[in-house]
Amino acid sequence: MSMRISEREMELRLRPRDRFDAVRYMKDLTQAGMPFLRSEPLAGIKGAEPGERRLPLSEAAAILYEHLTERSKSDQALYEDIIQAGLGEPRAQWRMKAMIETLLAEYRLQVMPTTLIQPLTPTESIFAETCGTSLIEDLYRLEDVEEVQVIGRHIFLLKGGRMERHARTFRSLDDVLRLQDRLALCGRKPINERQPFVQSYMWNRSRLVMTRPPYSDVPSIHIRNFIVKDVSLSQLVALGTVDQRMSELLRLLVRHHASLLIGGGTATGKTTFLFALAAEIPEHERIRTLEKEFEVALRERLRGARNILAVREVEDIRLTMEESFKPLLVMSPHWVIVGEAKGSEVSQMVQGALRGHDMMGTMHTKYRDSFLSDVVDMIKQDGRHHDTGDTMRRVARAFNILIFLRIVQVGDRPVRVVTEITELSVDERQEVSVRPLVEWNYRKQTWSFTGQRFSRSLTDHLLANGADARDFEGLGVWNECWND
Numbered sequence: 453m454s455m456r457i458s459e460r461e462m463e464l465r466l467r468p469r470d471r472f473d474a475v476r477y478m479k480d481l482t483q484a485g486m487p488f489l490r491s492e493p494l495a496g497i498k499g500a501e502p503g504e505r506r507l508p509l510s511e512a513a514a515i516l517y518e519h520l521t522e523r524s525k526s527d528q529a530l531y532e533d534i535i536q537a538g539l540g541e542p543r544a545q546w547r548m549k550a551m552i553e554t555l556l557a558e559y560r561l562q563v564m565p566t567t568l569i570q571p572l573t574p575t576e577s578i579f580a581e582t583c584g585t586s587l588i589e590d591l592y593r594l595e596d597v598e599e600v601q602v603i604g605r606h607i608f609l610l611k612g613g614r615m616e617r618h619a620r621t622f623r624s625l626d627d628v629l630r631l632q633d634r635l636a637l638c639g640r641k642p643i644n645e646r647q648p649f650v651q652s653y654m655w656n657r658s659r660l661v662m663t664r665p666p667y668s669d670v671p672s673i674h675i676r677n678f679i680v681k682d683v684s685l686s687q688l689v690a691l692g693t694v695d696q697r698m699s700e701l702l703r704l705l706v707r708h709h710a711s712l713l714i715g716g717g718t719a720t721g722k723t724t725f726l727f728a729l730a731a732e733i734p735e736h737e738r739i740r741t742l743e744k745e746f747e748v749a750l751r752e753r754l755r756g757a758r759n760i761l762a763v764r765e766v767e768d769i770r771l772t773m774e775e776s777f778k779p780l781l782v783m784s785p786h787w788v789i790v791g792e793a794k795g796s797e798v799s800q801m802v803q804g805a806l807r808g809h810d811m812m813g814t815m816h817t818k819y820r821d822s823f824l825s826d827v828v829d830m831i832k833q834d835g836r837h838h839d840t841g842d843t844m845r846r847v848a849r850a851f852n853i854l855i856f857l858r859i860v861q862v863g864d865r866p867v868r869v870v871t872e873i874t875e876l877s878v879d880e881r882q883e884v885s886v887r888p889l890v891e892w893n894y895r896k897q898t899w900s901f902t903g904q905r906f907s908r909s910l911t912d913h914l915l916a917n918g919a920d921a922r923d924f925e926g927l928g929v930w931n932e933c934w935n936d
Contacts, residue, residue: 628673722814
């Protein structure tokens, strides 16, 4: 019975309020001794109607913000809408914009056109200044924008791996600080002099990072959109990230259960590439994912009736990425996918791979030459003693394939390119063997297969998982000697 009540309450809470009762709102404010608007009509303005009030955006927004805040003290649903709308939740934003539009019409309040945030409407502009993200409200939602950065008063957009400065500018650093306070309230993570750095997330899973003095010289806001496009390997061929032969090689490696680790610098497309590889996993295979936040969202986005469970780090209960990883291995997964490995959870990935689970994940590394040593450094973050040589051998046995991505200037445009596909193994002398299978030629701006062949250990692994030498014909990576 209690469950039914709880579900009913939830349904009522999520139901959109189709109309804001402005009359009741006015009465409440009047009873509280706060008449909604006492300013006189602005006379002498061309186009103004009798009784019409025209104000700059900042003044109109300040009036509505004050009254919405006061009203929310006695209206929990309104308070939650303000919080959720600030984080970008669509239904809460729709309700708040409907409320703002009703108030503008009810009290004949207009915003001076020259003060609007172009190209936003008066309602959208006031929403941005009262509940939303001010001058960046529409910018971080643009499909091609990977990141919005506010550095002091200035706004920068990252598109296609290239940063550009936007024409909009905040009037003052105080405006930026006020926006930080509002976003911190929405994310329920305070920012102040004692805690001048905050990391949180918007409703659409975009990562929100804010800093202010004394940590940074000026206040800053970073909203990173994890643009994980529903791409396939074939589409990555069209985008110039891989060529057709590489696409076929990667498809076969995933299908026959090679463990893969994707590396690259900032904004090189690692997570999008991870999605393209995950899409090649056969539908009947069990997948478990681990992330800081649910960004890759494979269960919602991969086609078919798939068995996918996503878990994440939970800071509030001190459930780290490393601790979150451990239960996954007793869930009988075919694949464990780590959205982005940043620390000692890499040690768990290695252990899981060596125990027979197939691994796929990404990690941040600037240079291909340091890829392997960076993995070892992350493992050592667990605080235990690790012999470097033994750890490298464990990594080489755990991850069959390393894939490295870079942003490369091709002609006059930046392109995300897989610059190397490399096999790791341990040879008969117990030394780590690094075999580049495919390399990018920076001068010719194209790929070449190196002629290196799969090791005996990888060949046996692929054969055990149903591979056939004929599948790899034309790729030049299969070693016929291992067929004997």
